[in-house]
Amino acid sequence: MGDGIWMELRQLRYFLAVAECGNFTRGAEKAAISQPSLSVQIAALEDELGAPLFDRLGRHAALTEAGRLFRDHAQRVIRETELAAQSIRDLIGAEQGRLVIGALSTVNSYLIPPLVCRFKQQFPHVHLQVHAQPSSIIEEAVAANRLDLGLCLLPATNDRLITSRLFTETLVLVSPPGIRLTAKRIRMRDLATLPLVLLPNDYCLRKMIEAECALVGVRPQVSVEMTSPEGILEAVKQGVGLTILPELFVRHRIGGSLLRVIELYDPVPRHDVGVVSLAHRHLGKAAQEFVRLCRTTLGDLQIDHDHAPPQKIPSDVSSAVDR
Amino acid sequence: MGDGIWMELRQLRYFLAVAECGNFTRGAEKAAISQPSLSVQIAALEDELGAPLFDRLGRHAALTEAGRLFRDHAQRVIRETELAAQSIRDLIGAEQGRLVIGALSTVNSYLIPPLVCRFKQQFPHVHLQVHAQPSSIIEEAVAANRLDLGLCLLPATNDRLITSRLFTETLVLVSPPGIRLTAKRIRMRDLATLPLVLLPNDYCLRKMIEAECALVGVRPQVSVEMTSPEGILEAVKQGVGLTILPELFVRHRIGGSLLRVIELYDPVPRHDVGVVSLAHRHLGKAAQEFVRLCRTTLGDLQIDHDHAPPQKIPSDVSSAVDR
DNA sequence: TTTAATTCATAGCTTTAGACTATTGATAGT
DNA sequence: ACTATCAATAGTCTAAAGCTATGAATTAAA
Numbered sequence: 188m189g190d191g192i193w194m195e196l197r198q199l200r201y202f203l204a205v206a207e208c209g210n211f212t213r214g215a216e217k218a219a220i221s222q223p224s225l226s227v228q229i230a231a232l233e234d235e236l237g238a239p240l241f242d243r244l245g246r247h248a249a250l251t252e253a254g255r256l257f258r259d260h261a262q263r264v265i266r267e268t269e270l271a272a273q274s275i276r277d278l279i280g281a282e283q284g285r286l287v288i289g290a291l292s293t294v295n296s297y298l299i300p301p302l303v304c305r306f307k308q309q310f311p312h313v314h315l316q317v318h319a320q321p322s323s324i325i326e327e328a329v330a331a332n333r334l335d336l337g338l339c340l341l342p343a344t345n346d347r348l349i350t351s352r353l354f355t356e357t358l359v360l361v362s363p364p365g366i367r368l369t370a371k372r373i374r375m376r377d378l379a380t381l382p383l384v385l386l387p388n389d390y391c392l393r394k395m396i397e398a399e400c401a402l403v404g405v406r407p408q409v410s411v412e413m414t415s416p417e418g419i420l421e422a423v424k425q426g427v428g429l430t431i432l433p434e435l436f437v438r439h440r441i442g443g444s445l446l447r448v449i450e451l452y453d454p455v456p457r458h459d460v461g462v463v464s465l466a467h468r469h470l471g472k473a474a475q476e477f478v479r480l481c482r483t484t485l486g487d488l489q490i491d492h493d494h495a496p497p498q499k500i501p502s503d504v505s506s507a508v509d510r
Numbered sequence: 511m512g513d514g515i516w517m518e519l520r521q522l523r524y525f526l527a528v529a530e531c532g533n534f535t536r537g538a539e540k541a542a543i544s545q546p547s548l549s550v551q552i553a554a555l556e557d558e559l560g561a562p563l564f565d566r567l568g569r570h571a572a573l574t575e576a577g578r579l580f581r582d583h584a585q586r587v588i589r590e591t592e593l594a595a596q597s598i599r600d601l602i603g604a605e606q607g608r609l610v611i612g613a614l615s616t617v618n619s620y621l622i623p624p625l626v627c628r629f630k631q632q633f634p635h636v637h638l639q640v641h642a643q644p645s646s647i648i649e650e651a652v653a654a655n656r657l658d659l660g661l662c663l664l665p666a667t668n669d670r671l672i673t674s675r676l677f678t679e680t681l682v683l684v685s686p687p688g689i690r691l692t693a694k695r696i697r698m699r700d701l702a703t704l705p706l707v708l709l710p711n712d713y714c715l716r717k718m719i720e721a722e723c724a725l726v727g728v729r730p731q732v733s734v735e736m737t738s739p740e741g742i743l744e745a746v747k748q749g750v751g752l753t754i755l756p757e758l759f760v761r762h763r764i765g766g767s768l769l770r771v772i773e774l775y776d777p778v779p780r781h782d783v784g785v786v787s788l789a790h791r792h793l794g795k796a797a798q799e800f801v802r803l804c805r806t807t808l809g810d811l812q813i814d815h816d817h818a819p820p821q822k823i824p825s826d827v828s829s830a831v832d833r
Numbered sequence: 834t835t836t837a838a839t840t841c842a843t844a845g846c847t848t849t850a851g852a853c854t855a856t857t858g859a860t861a862g863t
Numbered sequence: 864a865c866t867a868t869c870a871a872t873a874g875t876c877t878a879a880a881g882c883t884a885t886g887a888a889t890t891a892a893a
Contacts, residue, residue: 194591196519197851211870224852226871236598239792242655243870245860249655252607252794253598260594264587268517271583275559275576284575332565332572347889467889469562471575520880534841547881549842566841568889670861790860 196268198232199261201225202240206258209247279472286473287316289325290338293356293392293416293432294460297439298338302484306477313473322391329463335474338481340391341459348463351478354485356433358396358456363426364445372450379405382428384419387412392458396431399456420446431456435488519591521555522584524548525563529581532570602795609796610639612648613661616679616715616739616755617783620762621661625807629800636796645714652786658797661804663714664782671786674801677808679756681719681779686749687768695773702728705751707742710735715781719754722779743769754779758811 205214205225215222233239240254250258278284290299299317306315318325318334325337326345343350360373360381378400385407386393400407410428413419420440423430437448462478464470470478528537528548538545556563563577573581601607613622622640629638643651645662652660653668666673683696683704701723708730709716723730733751736742743763746753760771785801787793793801 193523194519194595196517200516212868220851221853222870223854223872227851230871236595238598238602238794242788242791244655244788244790245869248870249791251792252609252658253601256597256601256607257594260590260597264590264594267583267587267590271580271587272517272559274579274583275561278576278579279561284579332567465565465567467567468565468572469574471561535839543880544882545841546843546883550880553842568840571841 194232194235196265198228199264201228202232203258203261203265205229205241205248206250206254206261209249211241211243211248214248283312284471284473285314285316286335286471286477287318287333288336288338288477289318289320289328289334291322291325291340291392291460292319293436294338295319296416297436297488298481298484301488302477302480305480305484309476309480310473321389323389326463329465332465332468335464335468335470336477337463338460339463340395341461343461343463347466349466350461350463352459352461353481354460354489355457356435356460358392358431358451358458359434359437360429360431360449360451361420361423361437361441362429362447362449363423364447365426366429366447370449372452374403374453375399375451375456376403376405376453378407378431378451381408382410383407384411384413384422384428384430385409386416386419387414390414392433395458396456399454402454517555517558519588521551522587524551525555526581526584526588528552528564528571529573529577529584532572534564534566534571537571606635607794607796608637608639609659609794609800610641610657611659611661611800612641612643612651612657614645614648614663614715614783615642616759617661618642619739620759620811621804621807624811625800625803628803628807632799632803633796644712646712649786652788655788655791658787658791658793659800660786661783662786663718664784666784666786670789672789673784673786675782675784676804677783677812678780679758679783681715681754681774681781682757682760683752683754683772683774684743684746684760684764685752685770685772686746687770688749689752689770693772695775697726697776698722698774698779699726699728699776701730701754701774704731705733706730707734707736707745707751707753708732709739709742710737713737715756718781719779722777725777762811 201214201218201220204218205211208214208217211226211229212222215225218225229240233241236253236257238253239251240257241248242251274283295317303315303317306313318328320328322339323344325334325339326343326348328334329337330345330347337348338353341350341352360378385396388394388397396407411422413422416432416436417440419430419432420437422428424444424446431451434448437446441448462481464474524537524541524543527540528534531537531540534549534552535545538548541548552563559576559580561576562574563580564571565574597606618640626638626640629636641648641651641657646667648657648660648662649666649668649671651657653670660671661676664673664675683701708719711717711720719730734745736745739755739759740763742753742755743760745751747767747769754774757771760769764771785804787797
C-alpha cells in the first residue's frame with residue numbers, strides 16, 4: 188500500500204537476462220541496453236524486494252537463494268505475458284473466441300443452418316451460440332451488449348444500434364391440400380375470408396401482417412395462434428387453416444408435403460431483414476466474417492429460388508401442389 | 511523481435527482497474543492517476559496487442575472478446591508478481607529456502623546435532639543440508655559457492671573466504687580401558703611410544719598433530735589410519751591403540767564406555783574452528799541465524815564441560831576411568 | 834428540442850526516470 | 864606489480880508518463 192514504486196516487466200526481463208548470462212555485462216548486451224542502466228534496474232528491483240538477487244562475485248554474478256526463488260516466478264510472469272499476447276493474436280485470426288448472435292425464428296430456420304455450417308468450417312474453434320428470438324428481444328439484447336449480432340426486422344427501433352440491410356423477405360400464403368384454392372396468387376384483401384393460423388400479436392411478423400391488412404381495409408380471421416413458425420406450418424398441414432409466412436422459410440420447409448404456396452399481392456407483403464450491432468461496439472474478425480457469410484449464403488439461397496426452382500425444387504413443390 | 515515497445519505491468523494494472531470498474535474515469539481513480547494518462551496507456555496496450563480491449567459505449571466501457579481473454583492472462587500475471595514478492599518476503603523471514611553447509615566431521619559429531627535441532631525449531635521450513643567433509647574440501651566448496659557456510663579449521667587458506675572464529679578445539683589423548691596409563695595428563699613428547707589410531711594424513715587434524723609432534727621432536731607411531739572419527743573411537747575402544755581427537759568431540763562420545771581422556775600439554779595441541787563464507791556472498795537470514803546459533807549452542811556445550819562436569823558427566827567418566 | 838452532465842480522447846506542458854557516456858573502485862589473473 | 868574485467872557511481876540527456884485544460888460525442892433531464 189505505502190510503496191511508491193512498483194515492479195515492472197522491464198526489470199524482470201533484465202533480471203532474467205542477467206540470471207541467464209550469470210554476468211551483468213553480458214546480460215546488458217542480451218537486453219540491448221548499457222550495463223549501468225541494467226545495474227540500476229536490478230538494484231531497484233532488489234531494493235523493492237528487500238533482498239539481493241545476485242551475489243556479485245568477481246568473476247560472475249550468481250543468483251542468491253532469493254534470486255533463484257524469484258527467477259522461477261519471473262519466468263512464469265514473462266511466459267504468461269507472451270501467452271497473453273499470443274492468444275490475442277490468435278483471437279484476431281479468429282481461431283478461437285465466442286460469438287453470440289440472435290436471429291428471428293423464421294430466419295433461424297432457413298438461413299442459420301447453412302450459415303452455421305459454413306462458419307464452423309471456417310472457424311472451427313469459435314464457440315458459436317444462436318438464439319432464436321423475436322425482433323424486439325434481439326434488439327434489446329444487442330443494445331444491452333448481451334448479443335454480438337442480431338438478425339432482425341428493419342428498421343430497428345433502438346437508435347443505439349447500427350443496422351445493415353441484408354435482404355427483403357416476402358410473405359406468402361400457405362394453404363393445406365384440402366382447400367379449394369386454385370389461384371397461384373391472390374389479393375391481400377381476399378384474405379378476409381380465410382381462416383388463418385398466425386403468430387401471437389406481440390410478434391413483429393404478426394404486427395406487420397395486421398398492418399398490411401389494415402392498409403387494404405380488412406381484418407384477418409385468426410383461427411389459431413402459435414408461437415413457432417414450424418408449429419404453424421405443421422398445423423396448416425393438418426388442415427387447421429392457412430397461414431402467412433416468409434417465402435424463403437416456407438419454401439425450405441414444405442419439402443415433400445402437400446402444402447401449396449400462394450403469392451400475395453396488392454400490395455405484396457414484405458419486410459426488410461438486416462443485421463444489427465451495437466454502435467461503437469468493436470466486432471471481432473469472427474463477427475465480421477459472420478456478417479459477410481450472411482450475404483453470401485443468402486445469395487446462394489436466392490439462387491436456389493430465383494433460378495433453380497424452374498428446374499429443381501419447384502418440381503418437388505409443384506408436384507406436391509398439383510395433387 | 512522487431513517490436514520496439516513492450517508491454518509493461520503498469521499497463522496491465524491500469525487495464526485491470528478499468529476492467530473492474532467498467533469505466534475509464536473510475537478506473538483512473540482506482541489506479542490513482544488521471545483519466546487521460548490511463549487512456550493513453552490503455553490505447554498503447556491495445557495498439558501493441560493489435561485489438562481493442564474495450565468497447566467505449568457511452569455509459570460504460572465493456573470488455574471486448576479480446577479484452578475478456580486478456581483479462582484472464584493479466585490477472586495471472588499480476589497475481590504471479592505478487593506471489594513473487596511475497597515469497598521473497600517469506601524467504602527474508604527465513605520461513606522457507608535452502609541452506610547447505612559443510613562441517614568438519616568432528617565438529618559435525620558434537621556441534622551439529624544440537625545445532626540442527628535448534629535451527630529446525632526456529633526455521634521448520636528451511637531445507638537444511640549438512641555435509642561432513644574435511645576442511646580443505648569445505649573451503650573449496652564454499653569458495654566455489656557450492657556451500658553457503660562452512661565450519662572448518664582456521665586459518666582458512668583461501669583468501670576469497672571471510673572467516674569468523676568460533677572457538678578453540680583442544681585435542682586430547684584417548685586411551686582404551688586396558689592400557690596402564692594412570693596419569694591424567696601427559697607431555698606431547700611422550701606420545702612417541704604410544705600406538706596411535708589417527709585420521710589419514712590428508713586430513714587437517716592429522717596434519718596438525720604431526721606438526722605439533724614435530725615441534726617437540728617426536729614422530730607419532732601410527733598403527734592404524736581410519737577416515738571417520740567415530741570409527742577411530744570405536745577402534746580405540748576395541749583396544750587397537752590410543753588416539754588424539756578434539757576434546758569436545760570425545761567427551762560427547764565416550765558416554766558410558768570405559769575410554770579414558772588424558773590431557774596433552776607441553777604444548778597443548780589446539781586449533782581454532784570457525785565459520786567461513788564466500789566474500790561478497792550475501793547470506794540469507796537463515797544462514798546468519800545459523801551462525802548465531804553456532805555460538806549460542808557452543809556456549810551451552812562449553813558450560814556442560816567447564817561447569818557441569820564436576821557434578822555430572824565426570825562422575826560417569828571417572829568411574830569408567832577408575833576401573 | 835435544448836440543456837446539462839458524463840465520459841473518453843486530444844493537445845500542450847511538466848516532470849519523472851530510464852538510458853547513455855565516462856569514470857572509479859575492486860577483484861582476479863598474469 | 865601490472866593488466867584486464869566487471870560492477871557501481873556520477874552526470875547528462877531524452878523519451879515517456881503524468882497532469883491540466885479542452886473538445887467531441889453521447890446520454891439524461893428539462
